[in-house]
Amino acid sequence: MSFKDEEQGIKDNNQEEEEEAVNTEDDSDPDEFEDEETTRNLVVPGEILTTDTKTFSPGRGTILTQDRSKIISLNIGLKQTKKNYINVIPLRGFYTPRPGDKVLALVTDKNPVKYRLDINSKEDAILKPKNTMKRGRETRGMRGGPPDRNTSNTDMFNIGDILIAKILSADRLNSPELTTVGKYLGKKNNGIVISIDPPKIPRVIGREGSMIKNLKNLTKSTIFVTQNGRIWLKAEDIAHERLLVDAIRKIEREAHTVGLTDRMVDYIENEKKKRGLK
Amino acid sequence: MPLIIKDEYPEKLFRDDGKRLDGRDKTELRPIKMEVGVVENADGSAYLEWGNNKIFAAVYGPREVHPHHLAKPDRGILRVFYRMTTYSVFERKRPAPGRREKEISMVIADCLEPLLFLELYPGTSFEVFIEVMDADGGTRCAATTVAALALADAGIPMKSLVTAVAVGKIDDELVVDLSGIEDKAGQADLPCAITWFNEELSLLQFDGDMNLKQMEEFLSLAKTALSEIYQIQLDALKKKYIEIQEEVSGGNS
Amino acid sequence: MMKIKRVISAIEKNYITQNLRKEERFDGRGLWEYRDISIKHDVIASAEGSADVSLGKTRIMTGLKYDVGVPFPDLPDEGVCTVMAELLPIASPLFERGPPDEQSIELARVVDRGIRHADCVQTKKLCIEANKAVYILFIDMYVLNYAGNLIDVGGISALTTLISAHVPEGKMEDGKLVWTGKYLDGEYLVNEMPLVLTYGKIDNVIFLDPSLPEELICDGKISISVTEDSITSIQKSGTATFSFDEINMLAKKTMEIGKKLRKDLNLWQYKVNYK
Structure with a gap:
């Protein structure tokens, strides 16, 4: 599953360095x-x-x-x-965390040993400091001594931060655990996050990422879509961001109809003319 | 001592032409209108107008249980809160929830619970809030019906919808869907609800008196009425999506 | 925007603040613009007046009930008009069940003061017979969906409810209350048209009608009630402080915007004629 994620990521990365990865669903057919x-x-x-x-x-x-x-x-x-x-x-429903899913998470609480994050699921997820750092030489203590301070406290993130994290473990009985170590994972410093119905996320991605590619190209934006019904986005100005959000709302509303990808291209082109955007 | 106009009960509950006071036949339902997705913030919601009854239902969940000690380690819990506004009844109701509201909440929760797979969501709660804005008889049935719609709208896996209706006896005649005045001045009232996955009764109360023959008659009247209301429920649930489909395909061709 | 949580994300906070400094709001409004307002009146058959008012996605349903009681000894010829508000748990994951909390009490109080001090309902008109019987009016507001700025919606819905009123008229005959069969309508009950306008403040930017994310991150708010020609009540809430110049500017703005809003809403169209 994760292999597919990486592959998609690399493909996008080749096109444009700043482009964000599409977190495709691990089902064989994303749309x-x-x-x-x-x-x-x-x-x-x-x-x-x-x-x-x-x-x-x-x-x-x-x-x-x-x-x-x-x-x-x-x-x-x-x-x-x-x-x-x-x-x-x-067509309607809530998000159930699965190991391997990438999620946009909101830090809602922290104490010296762990962070609590809202992942739009029935319970908060846990992030431990050891899962926020790469395990490299620099973080290990000298000659088997105690580990560096940085690996065992929660100074890295603050309450209110938005993180892209990956779910390490999730089952019915325990709180899901996250990691922020990995490609595309970590804190977001700008842009905005919007929520949509989690079952409609595959439509925003589209078959083989076709929808999201259109959205990115037509509104000149970067987008990161995650399975928990959240979308991070950033465009060159608020007018483009508004258009992008309107487009995503339209996809959400018309998720159960056919021919959506073509219709969305027309919609965005028309709206750009109407709103006088480049 | 407050002085208030009493709502007086009429002598007869049938008109001279044999129809009921609001012009209905004995087995005729009041006009019913339902809609889903009416409360933006809720995970699922529905609104219903049933005669003069106006009811909102909203679902939140699955989410963490507050207060925490109510959580069950092996299953989720379903909590229903049926409330009436102060102005939904003839004499202003006190704002705090009364005994009647608590009892109806419980009855509705028991009725809805067989539909859900609560064992799949240990430690969490599903909360259904029902708000009666205007009441005119049969609110517990209307509330149950609209709560089922809100649950379905929230996308919570459920075995089927549930539909409820009241049948009763007024002036010695059996009738379907009692209005407020028929409820108060009538002789008997039997609210019941059916869960469609097994077609069994999931809510049943009765006040009044009936013999065995009438009981059979009551239940068969109820069954016909329930099917009729079920159809309205299904249409309401699908309407939002079908309208968008039609709008979209109309624009293309 | 993201679904409402107790914690607002830092990037959303930044985003809103930075855009407000450029006089940009995400929903495309200017700093002194309201969201769309829609009003339905007389929606509740059991109530003696009612209104269903939406401002953007914020929605409040209000109803009027009455009672007849003995007046207070010190005000023998004056009736009573009270306002109550309830934040239904339907309306937001942030609202909890239980007795009224600060937010609902503030909503009721600010709307109540707007009506009371504007002399909107003249309590002397609620007297049936001095020392014996007066009307007690209950204006009860229920929040159905919370998307910011409850106070302004509450104010409009309370006023519309009063305008759509149809309270049975009673009189005393030989010490007994009898009903005349006529009704006290909005024209009889409503004397002034108070509107309450709420502004949010983030950093040094002030803006009308805060949306939910704006309200949750703002430093403070100020609600100003105005009638056609005077200011009748002010409520500052939150930790923000306002300069003297800002208050003067807001007072002027409120009169201006209030006048226009009163004209645009044309609330008298919601009067109900019973018999």
């Missing part, structure tokens, strides 16, 4: 909304997806009823049949 086999069938919780339980098995967002006679949806979403699995791609 399953555009999948041909995804019907535009809107389903709601409890809706019967099929009664043919011999041919089909329940996939994501679905459940087999107790009498095994039908598969029903658990979410409001789009019905998708993949091989013999029936899935429901949710």
Whole structure:
């Protein structure tokens, strides 16, 4: 999974040095909304997806009823049949942390041994100082002596800081743990962060990053999208940033429709003319 | 001693033409309108107008439990807070929540809980806030119906929606969907809710008197009405998305 | 902008502050502009007057109820008009259940003072018979969505509620209260049209109608109530300090903007005629 992240990162990096990496979803298909086999069938919780339980098995967002006679949806979403699995791609929902995900996190609290960060999930994540520094020679103490002060306190970040972090571990019972050591990870010093519905993040990225590439090129901006429903962005001025945010809001609103990528290009071009932007 | 106009109960609850006071037939529902996504800040929300009832429901969660001691280590908890505004009733209600509101909150929570997979979210809470802005009979049913919509709008995995309605007896006749005045002046009132994944009753209360035959009749009346309301619920949930689809495809062709 | 949290991110704070210095706000408004206001009146059948007012994404629903009681001995011919506010937990993850907190009390108090000191509702008109019976009016505000600047929305919604009022008219006959079948309407009850305008201050920049992120990071706020020709109440909150010149400038601005707002809103269109 992480291999794919890196690959995407390197590709972007070659184009332009300052360009930020796209954190693609680790599913094989980042934009399953555009999948041909995804019907535009809107389903709601409890809706019967099929009664043919011999041919089909329940996939994501679905459940087999107790009498095994039908598969029903658990979410409001789009019905998708993949091989013999029936899935429901949710249109609404919350973020569940998974190891390897990159997230935009907000430092909400700290004490001498750890930071607490809001990652838009059901509970705060933990960041320990040892996961904020590369383990190199300079941080190790002399001849096996006590470690350098810097590795064991929480002076590096402050409450209110926005960090790009990677999830090291996450399960149902323990608070997720983060690291800020790695490519593209660390503190953000400028720009703004906006929130959208986490299930709609794949649409902002688009198939093979097509949507995000358009957004970046057309609004001359840098964007970093993370799975927890947050998007960091920065453009040359507030007018471009406003346009970019409006565009993202439009993607969020129209996430369940077809032909979105083409429509967005038209939208941004038109708006640029209307607003008198270059 | 405050002096207030009393809302008087009419002698008869049927008009001469056999219709109910608000012009409805015995099995006719009041006009119902529902909408989702009405409260920007909430994780999920819904609004309902059912006759003169006007109710908002909003869902927050899963999130950390406050106060912390209520958290359960092996499962999430569902908390429902049903409240009425001071001006939703004839005589100004006291602002603090009363016993009735607490009881209804509990009844609705018990009704909604079978729909959710709380065991998947240990240590967290789902909170459903229901705010009755205007009340005119059957608010617990209307509140349950709109709360289910808000949960679905929040994208919380659930087995199905739940729908509720009250049936009752007025002037010795069985009727569906009691209005405020029918509720107060009538002889019997049976609010009930159905969870659609198993088509079983998840909320059931009764006050009044009925014989076995009437009980059967009551339940069959309820079932027909519930299906009708369920359809409105489904439409409300999908409407927002279908409208955008149509708007977009209309613009393209 | 990011979903509301107790902590506002440092970069958002910087972003807002830096742009405000350039007289730019993220929603495209100028420093002295309101967000869009929409008003619906008489929305609650059970209330004797009501309003549903939105300012941007902030939304408050207000209703009027009445009671008839015995007047206070020291004010034998004056009724009472009280304002209450509740920040519903529906409206924001920042609001908690429970008894009213400081923020809701401040909202109710500032709106109440705006109405009281403007002589908006003349309490003598609420008297049915001196020493025996007077009206007690309850204006209860419920916040449905919180996106900044509750006070201004509260002020407009309380005033619209009073204008849309239809309180049964009573009179005393042989020591007993009887209802005439007529109603006291907005025209009878409302004497002055107070509006309250709230400004935020960040560093040295002052701006009208703070949005939620602006409100959460600002150093302080000042709310000024005005009628057509006088200032009737002021409330400064937060840690910001204002210079004498700033206050004079704001007072002048408030009269100006208030006049225009009063004209634009044209609240008398929300009067209800019952019978």
